[in-house]
Amino acid sequence: MQQIPVRNVPSTTTAVGGKIHVRLTEGKFQNLRRIISGPLLLAYLLLVWIEVDGQPWLLFDFSSHRIQMFGTSLSWYDLPLLAGVMIAGSALLFFMAVGWGRLWCGFACPQSIWTWLFIRIETFTEGRSSVRARQEANSLRGKRLLRRIAKHLLWLLAAFITALTFTGYFVPVRELVSDLAQLQLDWTSTGWLITMTALTYLNAGLAREKVCTHMCPYARFQGVMFDSATRTVSYDAARGEPRSNQRNRGSDSGDCVDCGLCVQVCPTGIDIRDGLQYECIDCAACIDACDAVMDKVGRERGLIRFASEQQLSKQSSPLWRPRLIGYAVVVMLSVAATVWGFSQRSPVLIEIQRERGALFQVDSANNICNYYQMKLEAFDDGLKPFQVILTGPDGLTLKGPSVVEVSLKPRWFDYRVCSPAGTMKGTSEIAFEISNGTLQLSKSSTFIAPGI
Numbered sequence: 001m002q003q004i005p006v007r008n009v010p011s012t013t014t015a016v017g018g019k020i021h022v023r024l025t026e027g028k029f030q031n032l033r034r035i036i037s038g039p040l041l042l043a044y045l046l047l048v049w050i051e052v053d054g055q056p057w058l059l060f061d062f063s064s065h066r067i068q069m070f071g072t073s074l075s076w077y078d079l080p081l082l083a084g085v086m087i088a089g090s091a092l093l094f095f096m097a098v099g100w101g102r103l104w105c106g107f108a109c110p111q112s113i114w115t116w117l118f119i120r121i122e123t124f125t126e127g128r129s130s131v132r133a134r135q136e137a138n139s140l141r142g143k144r145l146l147r148r149i150a151k152h153l154l155w156l157l158a159a160f161i162t163a164l165t166f167t168g169y170f171v172p173v174r175e176l177v178s179d180l181a182q183l184q185l186d187w188t189s190t191g192w193l194i195t196m197t198a199l200t201y202l203n204a205g206l207a208r209e210k211v212c213t214h215m216c217p218y219a220r221f222q223g224v225m226f227d228s229a230t231r232t233v234s235y236d237a238a239r240g241e242p243r244s245n246q247r248n249r250g251s252d253s254g255d256c257v258d259c260g261l262c263v264q265v266c267p268t269g270i271d272i273r274d275g276l277q278y279e280c281i282d283c284a285a286c287i288d289a290c291d292a293v294m295d296k297v298g299r300e301r302g303l304i305r306f307a308s309e310q311q312l313s314k315q316s317s318p319l320w321r322p323r324l325i326g327y328a329v330v331v332m333l334s335v336a337a338t339v340w341g342f343s344q345r346s347p348v349l350i351e352i353q354r355e356r357g358a359l360f361q362v363d364s365a366n367n368i369c370n371y372y373q374m375k376l377e378a379f380d381d382g383l384k385p386f387q388v389i390l391t392g393p394d395g396l397t398l399k400g401p402s403v404v405e406v407s408l409k410p411r412w413f414d415y416r417v418c419s420p421a422g423t424m425k426g427t428s429e430i431a432f433e434i435s436n437g438t439l440q441l442s443k444s445s446t447f448i449a450p451g452i
């Protein structure tokens, strides 16, 4: 394969003193990112405020050990279902990485979404990237100082709104805002607000691309997931080289006019013409910038494009290869298993505990009795009372409440199961069944009598 020549792009004004001044660009991929990230950002900010039947639509309520999720109340017992959601999400990420590289990073990752938001605030307050880079050497005073202060204040405001929303997913947001307004916020919520504000401000405002290149674990293991058929943002060196600017072009010049725009718009400050680099987050800003340049100089778009190594070297490059199909199958299986898990979820937890102290007791009427505790906990509000019956060998009698109410707090009920002496021997299987007409649940246990 043709070696891509490595050279420095002269004075792109993007990186001054180690700081990258990202130039904003427009194009179809930037529009696509807006179409993806806009609704995601809005969903993050608004979901926390939605209530259905007086219940938050999404709330991880640690105090009551409940997760309110889209009209369903999950308990800690349902955490494996959330693990299923995470496994399905991870499988989807792997699938995307094998197929299209770091597409998630460039278009939907919160770090990217917030970084672009903060870059827009920076452009709004301090001007375009070229202006910011030029002024970097000037002393910070007068209007420039005021603009810098405005930028940091707006960053802090954005970070605070982010943190308030985030905390609102764990503490009912209306209570949170009301407590905050009355300066009565508890220490836990205050700690979360301060921590998340600081993290958002640091990650999206100051650290930015360093999070993607040095801190993100996903970036590290993605390298091993790529293969020569993975469609990532690539520079077509065969078409672009030898690069030369418009003035020095000759008959053998490639399509790259060496304008440096692809570097100026890159949020991680790399030159995609140097080949595939782990810093590239596949945001496609360089594609849009280069396509605009190609339009201007009258050449075909796509000098930088989503392409695989095989496609660039003009080999056949099927997208659906065994690896990608394998990941697609894992995604579908994990989604199906999670959906099935949700469909099997019971709105009531039932547990039976036998008395531990003695195997059996003999009562005054010479019956052999075993003692049990039944724990019931509802995960949905407003369930009708349950009738309790016992199933098992003939001759067993159940003593204890025959109708029980369930609530969102666990409740315990005492039961005694007896059989006349001599009618049963050894261990027998029994089951406690509860039914309220719409829901029927059962939990098995054992009855122990003397003898074998």
Ligand code: SF4
Binding pocket: 235, 240, 243, 255, 256, 257, 258, 259, 260, 261, 262, 263, 273, 289, 290, 293, 303, 304
């Ligand atoms: S934007 Fe396109 S033409 Fe300009 S330097 Fe980059 S690859 Fe070359």
Ligand code: SF4
Binding pocket: 233, 262, 265, 266, 267, 268, 269, 270, 271, 272, 279, 280, 281, 282, 283, 284, 285, 286, 287
């Ligand atoms: S090289 Fe292009 S796709 Fe990669 S991070 Fe930079 S601008 Fe985004």
